[in-house]
Amino acid sequence: MKALAMLAAAMALAACNEIPQDAPKPYAGKEDTKAYASDMFKGDKAKYESHLAKRADYQNEYIRTGDAKTK
Amino acid sequence: MARMKFICDAERCIECNSCATACKQEHEVPWGVNRRRLVTVNDGIPGERSISVACMHCSDAPCMAVCPVDCFYRTEDQVVLHDKDLCIGCGYCFYACPFGAPQFPQAGAFGLRGKMDKCTYCAGGPEENHSVEEFRKYGRNRIAEGKLPACAEMCSTKALLAGDAGVITHIYKTRVVTRGKGDEIWGWAMAYGGSGKLSDQPGAKA
Numbered sequence: 593m594k595a596l597a598m599l600a601a602a603m604a605l606a607a608c609n610e611i612p613q614d615a616p617k618p619y620a621g622k623e624d625t626k627a628y629a630s631d632m633f634k635g636d637k638a639k640y641e642s643h644l645a646k647r648a649d650y651q652n653e654y655i656r657t658g659d660a661k662t663k
Numbered sequence: 664m665a666r667m668k669f670i671c672d673a674e675r676c677i678e679c680n681s682c683a684t685a686c687k688q689e690h691e692v693p694w695g696v697n698r699r700r701l702v703t704v705n706d707g708i709p710g711e712r713s714i715s716v717a718c719m720h721c722s723d724a725p726c727m728a729v730c731p732v733d734c735f736y737r738t739e740d741q742v743v744l745h746d747k748d749l750c751i752g753c754g755y756c757f758y759a760c761p762f763g764a765p766q767f768p769q770a771g772a773f774g775l776r777g778k779m780d781k782c783t784y785c786a787g788g789p790e791e792n793h794s795v796e797e798f799r800k801y802g803r804n805r806i807a808e809g810k811l812p813a814c815a816e817m818c819s820t821k822a823l824l825a826g827d828a829g830v831i832t833h834i835y836k837t838r839v840v841t842r843g844k845g846d847e848i849w850g851w852a853m854a855y856g857g858s859g860k861l862s863d864q865p866g867a868k869a
Contacts, residue, residue, distance in 0.1 A: 617727070619736035621746025622789040626739065630792050630807040641665050641827075643809045648826025651815065652834040654841065 665827040667740045667784055668855065669815070670835055671715045674845040675822035678703055678713035685817035686717070689785065690802025696766040698782045699814050715814065715823050718743065718764035718782035719854035726756035726765065740806070742784040747800045750778040761853050784825070785812040828855075832864045 627633075628640035649655060678701050686692065686699045699717035720743045727735040727743065734749035735756075756779060757765040770777035787804030790797035797804060805813060815825035824831040832848075839845050839861055852859035 617730075617733050619746075620733040621736065621749045624736070624738065624744065624787075624789040625792045627786060627792070627804070627807045630804075632807070632809055640809065644665060644806075644811065645827055645830050647809065647811050648824075648830040649834075651811075651821050651824050651826070651831070652837060653821060654837050 665740045666829075667720060667742050667826065668828045668831060669717070669719055669812075670824040670831050670851070671849055672822040672824065672835065672838065672845065673712045673714055673849050674838075674842065675820045676701075676713040676715060677820055677822070679819055681817050681819050682715045682814035682823050685813040686782070689805070689813040690783075691798075692780070692802070693768050696768050696780050698764075698766065698780065714849055715818075716762055716764075716850075717814070718760075718784075719762055719850055720782075720784055721854045722856050725759035725761070729755040729759040731755060736789070738786060740784075740786070742786045742806075744783055744786060744788050744801075745779065745781070746789045747778045747780075748789075752776040752778050754779075762850065782812075785810070828864075832861065836861055 626635075626637075628637050629635055633640040633643070680701055683697065683699045683701060687697075690698070692698055699715060701713055702716050703711060703713045705711040720741060722741070724735065724737075724743045726745075727737075730745075731753060732749050732751055734746045735743060736745070737743055752767060752770075754765075754767065754776060757763070757767065764781045766780045768777040768780060769775070783801050785803060785805035787793075787797045787807065788801030790800065792804050792807045803813075805811070810816065812825045815823045824834055835848065846861045848859050848861055848864075850859075851864075857863065
């Protein structure tokens with residue numbers, strides 16, 4: 593009887609198990625080609641990064657006007 | 664390693680929609696799908712603000728966490744992309760995203776959802792760079808051409824900044840110091856964690 597009660601309790605609580613959901617999940621899709629693998633950079637990551645940083649600086653019009661107040 | 668981010672300067676955005684138009688045109692985005700859009704707060708009231716909103720490519724992206732088929736991945740530049748060949752169009756990412764970025768084209772006559780579409784930071788997707796397939800599924804790959812996202816480069820007032828976190832926070836800092844206001848970066852804390860104050864960003868300390 594006791595064994596039956598324990599079995600019933602185990603079955604009743606079976607759904608209370610919580611699966612961890614915050615573990616990083618692996619990507620299941622296709623591998624992407626690197627952005628700097630294109631003909632323009634030919635795998636040179638440093639060239640790619642410096643090119644983008646320079647391009648990002650074009651967004652700063654204070655550089656063009658020379659009016660920037662920097663501390 | 665670059666950490667690509669967006670900043671929308673609410674003090675500068677004039678709601679011209681050139682970012683949304685540039686995105687649509689660049690990637691030939693279908694009708695009904697808006698990878699980038701404008702949100703105006705307190706419209707018509709003095710002091711109204713407009714924000715250009717798209718996928719922010721979050722540091723701890725909730726879309727990645729909830730995707731049942733694990734179709735999301737992060738590039739070396741911290742851009743969050745997804746594989747449309749795996750996506751089942753379930754819409755979980757739409758409910759998880761705090762920015763409403765995932766978009767679902769209508770597939771068929773009965774309002775069925777197609778595969779999810781979102782801002783790719785103009786970095787294409789998991790296909791050969793500049794291939795026909797990449798353009799068809801994800802749009803143009805400007806990043807592989809050494810260009811920044813079309814929305815930011817097209818922005819008429821340069822309210823929308825794109826690029827490495829260190830570079831764009833430095834640009835933003837120059838503005839804040841020059842005009843003397845607007846220290847809060849919209850959406851930064853939500854997307855990238857930590858503080859949304861410019862003064863707390865490591866890249867802003869020059």
